[in-house]
Amino acid sequence: MMNSPRSPDDRSVIAFSDVTHGYGGSPLLHGVSVRIAPGSFHFLTGPSGAGKTTLLKLCYRDLVPQQGSVSVFGQETAQMDRDAVALLRRRVGVVHQDCRFLDHLTIDENVALPVTVSGRHIDPAELGELLAWVGLSRRAGALPAELSGGERQRAALARAVITAPEILIADEPTGNLDWDMSLRLLTLLVELNRMGKTILIATHDLNLIRAAKTQVSARVLRIANRRVELAGADL
Numbered sequence: 001m002m003n004s005p006r007s008p009d010d011r012s013v014i015a016f017s018d019v020t021h022g023y024g025g026s027p028l029l030h031g032v033s034v035r036i037a038p039g040s041f042h043f044l045t046g047p048s049g050a051g052k053t054t055l056l057k058l059c060y061r062d063l064v065p066q067q068g069s070v071s072v073f074g075q076e077t078a079q080m081d082r083d084a085v086a087l088l089r090r091r092v093g094v095v096h097q098d099c100r101f102l103d104h105l106t107i108d109e110n111v112a113l114p115v116t117v118s119g120r121h122i123d124p125a126e127l128g129e130l131l132a133w134v135g136l137s138r139r140a141g142a143l144p145a146e147l148s149g150g151e152r153q154r155a156a157l158a159r160a161v162i163t164a165p166e167i168l169i170a171d172e173p174t175g176n177l178d179w180d181m182s183l184r185l186l187t188l189l190v191e192l193n194r195m196g197k198t199i200l201i202a203t204h205d206l207n208l209i210r211a212a213k214t215q216v217s218a219r220v221l222r223i224a225n226r227r228v229e230l231a232g233a234d235l
């Protein structure tokens with residue numbers, strides 16, 4: 001898991017090799033090497049401001065590392081051209097921390113957007129199935145402003161998986177949710193993992209991690225002292 005990402009048997013879908021990154025001043029991440037295996041379930045924890053969102057952004061090439069390399073699906077993100085980045089964005093679904101929507105579009109239109117934005121057709125039955133999966137069938141025609149926090153998070157998850165990504169990244173997906181809604185969202189993430197998707201979730205919520213560990217074999221990565229370590233089983 002934390003070995004060199006360049007070993008011959010490297011099957012990792014995400015590999016950080018000696019990554020250093022920051023925003024001026026001392027770097028947030030220093031000499032970080034991490035590997036994420038396909039089909040695995042990882043949490044990413046660490047104090048507020050430690051660099052969790054930054055690490056996630058490096059994974060979906062919102063950022064490229066200042067030093068070292070990040071490879072996703074075996075390709076170094078810094079070397080990707082526009083087409084490769086577009087393909088990466090389809091293969092990596094992201095639920096952002098603030099899960100923004102286009103306010104004038106209905107929820108089903110927002111969820112379909114990653115497909116329709118490029119002029120592709122969306123099968124209404126498939127869209128309906130996806131909305132049913134996240135429990136939003138009856139809210140399909142609502143506007144984003146009319147949704148509760150839990151409904152917004154589930155809509156954001158549906159939007160993140162509509163392109164059938166192989167990796168799902170979620171940044172504090174249960175940040176503003178009550179415990180029941182957090183568990184409901186966790187169930188959806190576990191289901192995705194059982195379908196074979198690689199899951200990476202940044203969270204502060206240790207109870208969520210404990211709940212997940214009763215359902216899947218989840219590993220916990222912790223950012224501490226500008227490095228990423230594998231947390232022990234004591235969580």
Ligand SMILES: Nc1ncnc2c1ncn2[C@@H]1O[C@H](COP(=O)(O)OP(=O)(O)OP(=O)(O)O)[C@@H](O)[C@H]1O
Binds near residue numbers: 023
């Ligand atoms: N674009 C940016 N320019 C300058 N500083 C930034 C930028 N993005 C993040 N930072 C700073 O980098 C630090 C780490 O931010 P990041 O969002 O990665 O942390 P985090 O661990 O996700 O925090 P939280 O748990 O509070 O969401 C913070 O101090 C933040 O203010």
